[in-house]
Amino acid sequence: MLSVSWCATAQVFSPGGGTGVWRVFLDPIRPGGPFSVTAEQRIANAVDRIILKDVYFGDVWLCGGQSNMEMTVLQVINASKELTLASHYPYIRLFQAGLNKSLRELNDLAGIAVQWSVPTAEILGKGNFTSFSAVCWLFGRYLYDKLQYPIGLVESCWGGTPIEAWSSQKALSKCNLSFNVTNGDQKHEATGPQEPSVLWNAMIHPLKRMAIKGTIWYQGEANTAWHNAEYNCTFPAMIEDWRKAFHQGSEGSTEIDFPFGFVQLSTYHHRVPDDSFPWIRWHQTADFGYAPNPKMRRTFMAVAMDLGDEKSPYGVIHPRYKQEVAYRLYLGALAIAYGEAGIVFQGPFPKYFQLKNSTELRITYSQELAVLELSKDIFEIRCCTMWNYSSCKWVSAPIVDNFFNILSLSLEQCQQKVSGVRYAWKEWPCNLKKCPLYSKSSKLPAPTFIIPKNDHL
Incomplete structure (x- = not known):
């Protein structure tokens, strides 16, 4: 028999006196304590008892x-x-x-x-x-x-x-x-x-x-x-x-x-x-x-x-x-887990991309940005000879401007076709707490990403 001191008692019988596995489920209990839990085993007139003390929910x-x-x-x-x-x-x-x-x-x-x-x-x-x-x-x-x-x-x-x-x-x-x-x-x-x-x-x-x-x-x-x-x-x-x-x-x-x-x-x-x-x-x-x-x-x-x-x-x-x-x-x-409204728990992530002429790529993010550095190499673009994707290579795309949640990258190092973009695609992308992009409100870093397909740009 297992009992929780203030309300609940459950009895569990093992058929034939065997030593099987048994368990007891209690109704949901509000957080708190301390409580005690008592487990008793009754065989004939003998009673074995184990008491768990200082139990919290x-x-x-x-x-x-x-x-x-x-x-x-x-x-x-x-x-x-x-x-x-x-x-x-x-x-x-x-x-x-x-x-x-x-x-x-x-x-x-x-x-x-x-x-x-x-x-x-x-x-x-x-x-x-x-x-x-x-x-x-x-x-x-x-x-x-x-x-x-x-x-x-x-x-x-x-x-x-x-x-x-x-x-x-x-x-x-x-x-x-x-x-x-x-x-x-x-x-x-x-x-x-x-x-x-x-x-x-x-x-x-x-x-x-x-x-x-x-x-x-x-x-x-x-x-x-x-x-x-x-x-x-x-x-x-x-x-x-x-x-x-x-x-x-x-x-x-x-x-x-x-x-x-x-x-x-x-x-x-x-x-x-x-x-x-x-x-x-x-x-x-x-x-x-x-x-x-x-x-x-x-x-x-x-x-x-x-x-x-x-x-x-x-x-x-x-x-x-x-x-x-x-x-x-x-x-x-x-x-x-706790459904608290208004919690910003992740850094800014791209919503969409826009090619402006052939010299600039604009990225619109999900949050207002805190740009710590106009990095010259944290972003890279996939540069290809027109329609010849076997020639593609990743080259740096320097950050040249930012406003609110929009970031502008220079495409000067790619005079051909841009077919992808990636951010922080390195084993060690930035120094301690000094990645270029953070959420302005939460100070959380923007995560790495890669958009390899032409139809995303």
Whole structure:
């Protein structure tokens, strides 16, 4: 018998005295606490009792991804100050899944790194990549400061892992990526926690009975060099598969389209002519450039390409400016998960393009622009010999003017036919918080985009 002290009692019988799996669902409860939960087992005249104390009700968010989600508060800018704030938030509760992989779907976690706990400086910063996630914690803290009711944070991430490891076989098959891991029939080079589905099996599937409010996700670096082109399918497919699994596993307590926030990739190599990072940034949006979009409903994106950190002691791929990342995710959550009107949660994005004569391209954006610099090379145009698209090449298009939400680019470097335009199409497009374009109202950076087709101009 399970009872919540103030109102609800449910009885569950295991036929034949067996040891099956059982669960109890309570009616929706307003945020708050503390409460106690008592579970009793009665066999003949004997009574075994377990009491859970200091129980709170609120919103639970799942935090997943690879090493940038794994980074702890110890590793962020102003770490000492951040760690002193831990004790100020006793109504945020933390849970961290242990690192495990499995060739089959598990019903329970094979290990727990942090059992449900009140936040402490030790849990948040006892080591590098080993204690609780900084992005997850900071996101939850921003939410608590706004909502003023309990927030549960569940971390389940593993550094260096591709999206395929976090996706079920069903999700991968939707993108023509089918791996029979259990039979050893993998036609790929991934091993260990990089193997397809092994982290879904061990670290996500066991959580699906949990009722969650939403998910935030920081991953993609591992896919810049593996199945890059497929990410525009694998990411949306994983989102939809998680949604279905958690909705069914919680018997409807988790919304079928629960909010899903993600961090668009930051930076890595400086001055390296490699476009794998911008392609993943683009594919993270299912090739729309913004979120939510028709293929990724109820999603929100934190742009991070302006947070490059050349001096990071943890490697330049691990920028320390996680407060900004978490805050940008928080704005998206307010708008998408909590329906707060008037929240600007994404940077300006192009609405339409206009060629003026043969010397100027005008771009009209969705928001009023804050232009920090008339950059000479952040924009590029695809220049082609007339009707000969095999001759096309990307050349710089300097910003020459701007007014309100309109930007003008010079076409002087292309005296032929313009068939495309792209913005920030570089692995390291700008210095810290100094990309050329931001929203004037929200100060959020404009995301990267590429418009490769003639009929868009």
